[in-house]
Amino acid sequence: MSVPDGLAYLRIALIPAILALILPEDPIAHAYGIAAALMWIASTTDFFDGYLARRWRQTTLLGAFLDSIADKLLVSGVLFGLVAVDRAWAWAAFVIVGREIAVSGLRGVAAMDGVKVPPSFFGKAKAVVQYLAIFMALLRTADQYGGLYPDQWVMLLAVAVTVMSGYGYFRAFAQVLRAARTRA
Numbered sequence: 001m002s003v004p005d006g007l008a009y010l011r012i013a014l015i016p017a018i019l020a021l022i023l024p025e026d027p028i029a030h031a032y033g034i035a036a037a038l039m040w041i042a043s044t045t046d047f048f049d050g051y052l053a054r055r056w057r058q059t060t061l062l063g064a065f066l067d068s069i070a071d072k073l074l075v076s077g078v079l080f081g082l083v084a085v086d087r088a089w090a091w092a093a094f095v096i097v098g099r100e101i102a103v104s105g106l107r108g109v110a111a112m113d114g115v116k117v118p119p120s121f122f123g124k125a126k127a128v129v130q131y132l133a134i135f136m137a138l139l140r141t142a143d144q145y146g147g148l149y150p151d152q153w154v155m156l157l158a159v160a161v162t163v164m165s166g167y168g169y170f171r172a173f174a175q176v177l178r179a180a181r182t183r184a
Contacts, residue, residue, distance in 0.1 A: 004053035007045040008066035014042040015077045022081050022138070036138035039078060043131040046071055072100050075130050087137045087151070092159050096130060099166040106173045115176050122165035126158070133158040 001009075021028070021035040028034075049067055053059045076097045082088035110117050136151035145153070 002053070002056075002058045002060075002063065004049040004056070004058055005060075005063050005066055007049035007052070008063065008070040011042045011045045011049075011070040011074055012066075014038050015074055018042070018078055019081045022085055022087075032138050032140075036135055039131070039135050039138055042074055043135070046074075046127065046131070068104075071127065072104070075127075075134065076100065078134050079130075082134065082137050087140060088134075088155060089152075092155050095159050096162050099162050103166055103169045106169060110173055110177060113177065113181075117169060117173050117176055120165065120168050120172070122161060122168050126161045126165040129154065129158040129161045 018035045018038050021031040021038070024031075046067070049063070053063050076093075079088055079093045079096060083090050083093050107117055133151060133154040136154050140149055140151055143150070148156075
C-alpha cells in the first residue's frame with residue numbers, strides 16, 4: 001500500500017474515534033479537545049495524500065476514489081455527530097451532504113460519458129472551510145457574537161461556499177456535457 005492511500009485509510013479510521021469521543025452521554029474530560037485534535041490530523045491527511053501521490057507519481061484510480069470517499073465520510077460523519085450533540089445545525093448538514101451526493105452523481109454521469117469535470121477553486125475552498133467549521137464546533141467557545149458562536153459563523157460561510165461550489169460544478173458539468181454531446 002502506498003503512503004497516500006494509507007493516509008486516506010487513516011482518515012476513514014479516525015471517523016469512529018472522533019464520533020466515539022463526542023457522542024457518549026457522559027463524554028470523558030477533554031473529549032472534544034481530543035476529537036478536535038483527531039479532526040485536525042484527519043483533515044491534514046486530505047491535503048497531504050493528494051500532494052504526495054502527485055509528487056511521488058503514485059496517483060491511482062483507487063487512490064483518487066479513496067481520497068474522495070474518505071473526505072465525504074469524514075465531513076458527513078462528524079457533521080451529523082455534531083448535529084446529534086447540538087453543535088451543528090441539521091439544515092446545514094443536509095445542505096453540505098446533499099451537495100456532496102449531487103456532485104458525486106454528476107461526476108458519475110460525466111464519467112459514463114467519458115468526461116471528467118475538473119476540481120475548482122471553490123471545491124478546494126469548500127473543503128478547507130468545512131474542516132475549519134467542524135474543527136471550531138468541536139472546540140466551541142462560550143462567547144457569542146451577534147447571537148451566534150464563532151463556529152456557527154464559519155458554518156454559515158461553509159454552507160455558502162458549499163452552495164457556490166455545487167453551482168460551479170453543475171455549470172461546468174452542463175458545459176462539458178453539452179460540448180461532449182455535440183462532438184458525438
